[in-house]
Amino acid sequence: MDLDIRRAILANIKDNNEEQLQATITDSIDGREVLLPGLGVLFELIWKNASDQEKHEMVDTLAKGVQTQG
Structure with a gap:
């Protein structure tokens, strides 16, 4: 079976508005691990x-977040 995860995730969110996209992100972060692959596609x-x-700022923010988790 050839499953294109990216395509499936994008198809599921293509008509979502900003509020729905934010809810998807929040749900993924707050424990719905089944949604974690979707965060990768969104990122x-x-x-x-x-x-x-913007890329530099994201990497800087990520690096700071990683340091605070350790």
Whole structure:
């Protein structure tokens, strides 16, 4: 079976408004681990559409978050 996870996730959210997208992110972070792969796809979209400066800011924020978790 050839399952394209990206395509399935994008198809599921393509008509979502900003509120629905935020709810998907919040649900994924707050414990619905089944939704975690979707966060990867959403992050991929963000990354591909971000400027170099925005990418730098995201990586900086991520690095700071990783340091506080340890």
